[in-house]
Amino acid sequence: MDTxxxxxxxxxxxxxxxxxxxxxxxxxREKKSVPQRSLYQSGKYKQSHVSNVENGKAEPDxxxxxxxxxxxxxxxxxxxxxxxxxxxxxxxxxxxxxxELKSILSKKNKNKK
Numbered sequence: 393m394d395t396x397x398x399x400x401x402x403x404x405x406x407x408x409x410x411x412x413x414x415x416x417x418x419x420x421r422e423k424k425s426v427p428q429r430s431l432y433q434s435g436k437y438k439q440s441h442v443s444n445v446e447n448g449k450a451e452p453d454x455x456x457x458x459x460x461x462x463x464x465x466x467x468x469x470x471x472x473x474x475x476x477x478x479x480x481x482x483x484x485x486x487x488x489x490x491x492e493l494k495s496i497l498s499k500k501n502k503n504k505k
Contacts (some may be wrong), residue, residue, distance in 0.1 A: 412448035416478055417460050420471070421446075424464040431456075431463055 421428070428446070432439045437456065444450035452460070461471040 413451065413475065414445040414448045416475060417452065417457075418446035420474065421460065421464055426463050431459055434459070 421431075428442055429439070431437060431442045436459065441450060445452050445456065457471060458468050461468040464471075466474075
């Protein structure tokens with residue numbers, strides 16, 4: 393749990409470096425043509441909080457991710473899998489563009505042979 397008593401998402405502690413979880417959630421919501429108000433109509437979240445999450449100014453808790461999954465009509469685990477896949481793709485792009493890391497990895501692979 394975080395300091396507010398909410399269940400903290402494990403991704404909160406990862407160095408997302410420009411990959412905003414909220415932006416990803418917004419893109420998924422818009423892809424499914426789901427209006428933002430569907431996330432705050434239930435009264436669980438204020439419109440400003442939903443907006444802050446989608447703009448990367450706040451992080452969603454587990455319950456909010458469940459709301460997103462429900463709103464866009466996917467299973468919760470499917471939403472988490474999409475998040476993980478997107479983040480993995482982002483990290484692989486960073487690795488491919490990092491010559492220092494390539495050098496370290498190639499030295500490690502040579503030592504294994």
